[in-house]
Amino acid sequence: MKVAVTGMGIVSPIGQTVPDFWDALCNGISGIKEISRFSKDGFAFVRGGEIADFVPNHDFGAHAPISSAASFMMAAASQAIEDARLCEDCDANDVTGVVMSTNFGDTDAAEQLIASLAKHGAIDKHTLPRYLFQSMADRIADRWRLHGPRSVLSLSCSSGTAALGYGANLIRSGRAKVVITGGYDALSKFAWSGLSVLRTMTNGEIRPFDKRRDGTVFSEGAGSIVLEDYNHARARGSHIYAVLSGYGLNNNAHHMTAPSKNGAGSTDVMRMAIEDAGIAPSEIDHVNAHATGTKYNDITETQAIKAVLGKHAYEIPIAANKSEVGHMMGAAGIVEAIASVMSIVHGVVPPTINYGEPDPECDLDCVPNTKRAVPLRTVLSNSAGIGGCNAAIVLTASDTNTSEDRKEA
Amino acid sequence: MTDSIEDRIKKMIVNRLFMRIDPSEIDNTKSLIDEYGVDSVSLLELVVGIEEEFGIAVGDDEFNVAHFETVNALAAFVRAHQA
Amino acid sequence: MMKPNKRVAITGLGPVSAAGIGWNSFSPAILKNFSGISPITVFGTDQYRSHMAAHIPAFDIDEYLESQKAYLDRSSQLALAATALALEDADIDAHDLDLRTTALSLGSAVGSLETMTMFFQGFLEKGPRLVKPFLFQHTYSNTAISLIAIEYGLMCMHLNFASGFVASGHAITEAFDLIRSGRTKVAIAGGFDALSEALFAGLNASEFISPDTETGKEISAPFDEHRNGFILGEGACVLILEEFDHAIARGANIHAELVGCGMASSEDNRESRSSGASAGIFNAMNSAIQAGNTDVNNIDLVMASANGSKIQDFIEANALIRLFGDSSSSISVTSIKPLIGETLGAGSSFQIAASIAAIKAQSVPAIINLRTPEKGLQLGFVTDTPLNKNIRSVLTNSIDPGGSAVSFLVLSSQTTI
Numbered sequence: 001m002k003v004a005v006t007g008m009g010i011v012s013p014i015g016q017t018v019p020d021f022w023d024a025l026c027n028g029i030s031g032i033k034e035i036s037r038f039s040k041d042g043f044a045f046v047r048g049g050e051i052a053d054f055v056p057n058h059d060f061g062a063h064a065p066i067s068s069a070a071s072f073m074m075a076a077a078s079q080a081i082e083d084a085r086l087c088e089d090c091d092a093n094d095v096t097g098v099v100m101s102t103n104f105g106d107t108d109a110a111e112q113l114i115a116s117l118a119k120h121g122a123i124d125k126h127t128l129p130r131y132l133f134q135s136m137a138d139r140i141a142d143r144w145r146l147h148g149p150r151s152v153l154s155l156s157c158s159s160g161t162a163a164l165g166y167g168a169n170l171i172r173s174g175r176a177k178v179v180i181t182g183g184y185d186a187l188s189k190f191a192w193s194g195l196s197v198l199r200t201m202t203n204g205e206i207r208p209f210d211k212r213r214d215g216t217v218f219s220e221g222a223g224s225i226v227l228e229d230y231n232h233a234r235a236r237g238s239h240i241y242a243v244l245s246g247y248g249l250n251n252n253a254h255h256m257t258a259p260s261k262n263g264a265g266s267t268d269v270m271r272m273a274i275e276d277a278g279i280a281p282s283e284i285d286h287v288n289a290h291a292t293g294t295k296y297n298d299i300t301e302t303q304a305i306k307a308v309l310g311k312h313a314y315e316i317p318i319a320a321n322k323s324e325v326g327h328m329m330g331a332a333g334i335v336e337a338i339a340s341v342m343s344i345v346h347g348v349v350p351p352t353i354n355y356g357e358p359d360p361e362c363d364l365d366c367v368p369n370t371k372r373a374v375p376l377r378t379v380l381s382n383s384a385g386i387g388g389c390n391a392a393i394v395l396t397a398s399d400t401n402t403s404e405d406r407k408e409a
Numbered sequence: 410m411t412d413s414i415e416d417r418i419k420k421m422i423v424n425r426l427f428m429r430i431d432p433s434e435i436d437n438t439k440s441l442i443d444e445y446g447v448d449s450v451s452l453l454e455l456v457v458g459i460e461e462e463f464g465i466a467v468g469d470d471e472f473n474v475a476h477f478e479t480v481n482a483l484a485a486f487v488r489a490h491q492a
Numbered sequence: 493m494m495k496p497n498k499r500v501a502i503t504g505l506g507p508v509s510a511a512g513i514g515w516n517s518f519s520p521a522i523l524k525n526f527s528g529i530s531p532i533t534v535f536g537t538d539q540y541r542s543h544m545a546a547h548i549p550a551f552d553i554d555e556y557l558e559s560q561k562a563y564l565d566r567s568s569q570l571a572l573a574a575t576a577l578a579l580e581d582a583d584i585d586a587h588d589l590d591l592r593t594t595a596l597s598l599g600s601a602v603g604s605l606e607t608m609t610m611f612f613q614g615f616l617e618k619g620p621r622l623v624k625p626f627l628f629q630h631t632y633s634n635t636a637i638s639l640i641a642i643e644y645g646l647m648c649m650h651l652n653f654a655s656g657f658v659a660s661g662h663a664i665t666e667a668f669d670l671i672r673s674g675r676t677k678v679a680i681a682g683g684f685d686a687l688s689e690a691l692f693a694g695l696n697a698s699e700f701i702s703p704d705t706e707t708g709k710e711i712s713a714p715f716d717e718h719r720n721g722f723i724l725g726e727g728a729c730v731l732i733l734e735e736f737d738h739a740i741a742r743g744a745n746i747h748a749e750l751v752g753c754g755m756a757s758s759e760d761n762r763e764s765r766s767s768g769a770s771a772g773i774f775n776a777m778n779s780a781i782q783a784g785n786t787d788v789n790n791i792d793l794v795m796a797s798a799n800g801s802k803i804q805d806f807i808e809a810n811a812l813i814r815l816f817g818d819s820s821s822s823i824s825v826t827s828i829k830p831l832i833g834e835t836l837g838a839g840s841s842f843q844i845a846a847s848i849a850a851i852k853a854q855s856v857p858a859i860i861n862l863r864t865p866e867k868g869l870q871l872g873f874v875t876d877t878p879l880n881k882n883i884r885s886v887l888t889n890s891i892d893p894g895g896s897a898v899s900f901l902v903l904s905s906q907t908t909i
Contacts, residue, residue, distance in 0.1 A: 192620070
C-alpha cells in the first residue's frame with residue numbers, strides 16, 4: 001500500500017511556514033544566534049536555534065497550549081492540516097490518526113514538577129498530565145476532532161523520522177487512512193544543561209563535513225507531515241507531494257553515547273529503508289544526512305552512506321540541513337523530511353553552509369555553500385540519536401512507480 | 410589529616426560513577442578506561458567532578474583523554490590548575 | 493493480490509509486578525487474588541492525600557543480567573528484568589535471533605522520570621555547569637529500550653512508545669502488525685513504568701489517584717459505586733510475540749494466540765461521561781474482534797481497563813454494555829488493578845499475561861474490592877472469589893485518560909477460529 005505525503009507544516013528558526021523555511025534553506029540563511037529563552041548564566045554554550053519571534057498562527061481556544069514546545073507543535077500541525085485540506089470535523093469515520101514524537105516533551109511541566117518536589121511546594125493538578133507525552137497527541141486530536149489511533153514515540157533525535165515510519169505503517173496496516181505526524185522540542189534549561197555537559201556543542205558555527213567542525217548546535221521548533229493512504233488521497237483529490245516508500249528503525253546495540261564501529265547501525269538502517277521501499281541502492285538520487293557537525297557523527301555517517309551506496313555515493317548530492325537550521329532534536333527528522341520532499345518537488349538541493357575546509361574523511365559531495373538544481377526522484381533521509389537510535393526513510397516522487405506498482409502491473 | 414588529592418579523586422570517581430568498589434581499590438597508575446570500564450560519558454562526568462570538587466574550570470580545549478586517563482593524570486591536572 | 497496475514501503466537505511472558513515476578517510467581521498470585529498493594533515505604537507520604545502503591549519489594553536487577561551495571565533508573569531495571577524473563581520463558585537466546593526479522597517494541601508513560609528528577613535537582617542546587625552528564629544519558633525516554641538493545645546485541649527494528657496508559661498496548665499492536673505483515677518473525681514487546689516520588693506527587697496533585705480521606709478509605713475498587721480513583725502500581729511486563737509457524741518450527745511452547753488488536757480514540761474522557769467519550773474503547777474492541785474474525789458471542793471474559801476511576805470505569809462499562817447488548821449482564825468482567833495497581837504504560841501487557849493465566853487455569857480472578865457496582869452498570873462482574881469457567885477467548889482493554897483506547901483479543905492456543 002502506498003503512503004502519500006499530502007500536507008506539511010513547520011515552525012523553525014529559519015521560517016515559520018514551509019515556503020519561508022524552504023527559501024531560507026536554499027539561500028543558506030542561518031537560524032543560529034545567542035539564545036535568550038532562559039538566563040545564560042553558568043551555561044558553557046550559548047548559541048542555538050531559538051524561535052524568539054513565534055506568533056501562533058491560530059486561535060486554539062480551549063486547546064491553547066501553555067508551553068513553547070506544545071505551541072510550536074500545534075502551529076506546525078495546523079499548517080499541515082490546512083495544507084492537506086483536511087476539513088474541520090471531517091473525521092466522521094474515525095480514520096485519522098495522530099503520531100507525535102519528541103525527545104523531551106513539555107520540559108516546562110517537568111521542570112515545574114521537579115522544582116515543586118524539591119521545595120516541598122504545591123504541585124498544580126495539571127502539571128503531571130501535561131508532562132505525559134501523550135497529551136500532545138491528545139491536544140491535536142481534540143482540536144481537530146480526530147478519533148483514529150493517537151500515539152507518541154520517543155527515540156531521542158531519531159524520533160521525527162521514526163514517527164514517519166510508524167505513521168506509514170499504521171496506514172499500511174489499515175489502522176488509519178490519514179495520519180498527522182509531528183516532531184517537536186523546545187529549548188529548556190533541562191535539555192540545554194545536559195547537552196552542554198555532554199560537550200557535543202560548539203559556540204562557533206555548525207559546520208557539517210568541514211574539517212574544522214567542532215560540534216553541533218541545538219534548536220527548537222516543530223514539523224508536521226500529513227501521511228495518507230495513496231488511494232484515499234487520490235479519491236479526495238489531494239495534492240500529493242511525494243510518496244513515503246520505505247522506512248527503517250534500529251539501534252546500534254553498542255553503547256548509549258558512543259558511535260558504533262564503522263557506522264554498522266546506520267548502514268543497517270539505511271538498508272532496511274531501501275529494502276522496504278523495494279528499490280536498489282543505485283536508485284537513491286540524494287541523501288538528506290543527519291550531519292550534526294560533530295567530529296564523529298559526520299565521519300561515521302559518511303562511511304555508512306558509502307557502505308550502502310558504494311561508488312554511487314560519490315555521484316549524488318548530500319544535504320546537511322542542520323548547517324542552517326541547527327539540530328531540532330525531536331523535530332529534526334520531520335523538518336529534514338520536509339526539506340527532502342521540497343527537494344523532490346523543486347529539483348533543488350539546499351546547500352551545506354559554513355563549509356570551507358574539506359575533510360578527507362568526509363569526502364562526499366555536500367553541496368557546499370550554494371544550492372544546486374538537480375532533478376530528483378528518490379531521497380533517503382537519515383536520523384540518529386542518543387542511546388544508539390537510528391531511523392531512515394525513503395521518499396519518492398509521487399509519479400514514481402514503486403515496487404508494489406510493479407508487482408500489481 | 411586531610412585526604413590527598415588522589416584520594417579525593419578516587420572517592421569522587423566511585424561516587425559519581427556509582428562504582429561498586431572501595432575507592433582505595435583504584436590503582437593510581439592504571440587506565441580508568443581499560444581497567445575500570447570508564448567510558449566517554451563517564452570521563453565527562455569526571456570532568457564535572459573535578460570542577461566541583463576542586464573549583465576549577467576545564468576548558469573545551471583541555472578536554473583531552475590524556476588528562477583524565479589515570480588517577481595520577483587527573484591529580485596532575487588538578488595541581489597544575491591550582492598552582 | 494494481498495498476501496494472507498500471518499498468525500501471531502505468544503511464546504514468552506516476563507511479568508515483573510508487585511504481585512509476583514516471573515510467570516511462575518505472577519500467574520498463581522493473580523489467580524488467587526493476591527494483592528501487591530501496600531503502604532509506601534520508599535519515600536515519605538505524609539504530605540500527600542494518598543499513601544499506598546503496588547511497589548515491588550526485594551527486587552535485585554543483578555539476578556537478571558549477565559554483567560553488573562553501575563547505574564540504572566528503576567524503570568530500566570524493571571524493563572531489563574522483564575525482557576530477561578520473557579526471553580527465558582520463550583527459550584530464546586537473544587544473541588541467536590535473526591536481527592533482520594526481530595523487533596523490540598516497548599512503551600512507558602513516564603520513562604526515566606526518577607533519573608530526570610535527580611538530574612534536574614542537581615541543576616537547581618548547583619547550576620548548569622555542574623549537572624551530571626552520566627545521569628543525563630539515563631534521562632531519555634528511550635533509555636530502557638536502548639539498554640536492552642545493548643545488553644542483547646539487538647541491532648534490529650525498535651520502537652519506544654511514550655503514549656501514556658496505553659503505551660504497551662501500542663507497542664504490542666505495532667509488534668503484532670509487523671509480524672502479521674511478514675516483516676518480523678519474533679518481537680520483544682511490552683511496557684514498563686516505575687514508582688518514583690515525582691510520579692506519585694504529580695498524580696497525587698492531579699486527583700487521579702484514590703485519596704485517603706475521612707469519608708472514604710484509599711482503595712482500588714473498579715466499577716464500585718464508591719470508587720474514587722486508582723492506586724498506582726509499578727512494574728514491567730514483556731511478551732515474546734512470534735510468527736505462528738516460526739514458533740511451531742522451533743518447537744516453542746505457545747501460551748496463547750493474539751488474534752486481534754484495536755486502536756482508537758475519543759474526546760477527552762477525564763471529565764465527560766458522554767457516549768462520545770466511550771466511542772474510543774467501543775471502536776477499539778470492535779476492531780480487535782473483527783481482526784479475530786469472530787463476534788461477541790464467542791468472547792468468554794473481559795479483562796477490563798477499569799482502575800477505580802470515576803469517569804473511565806463508567807465509560808468502559810457503557811461501551812461493554814453497548815458491545816454485548818442483550819448478553820451484557822452475563823459477560824464475565826474482571827480487572828486485575830486491585831492486585832497490581834494501575835501500572836500505566838505496562839498495563840496492557842500485564843493484562844494480556846493475566847488473560848493467559850485465566851485461559852490456562854480456566855479460572856477468573858475476582859475484582860476484589862468491588863462491593864456494589866455503580867447503579868446502571870449491569871455486567872457479569874466477577875467478585876469476591878475467583879470464578880471457574882471455560883475460557884477460550886479474552887478481550888482485554890486499556891484506556892488512557894486523554895481518550896486513547898486499545899483492545900486485544902487473546903485466544904487459547906488450543907482454539908481455532
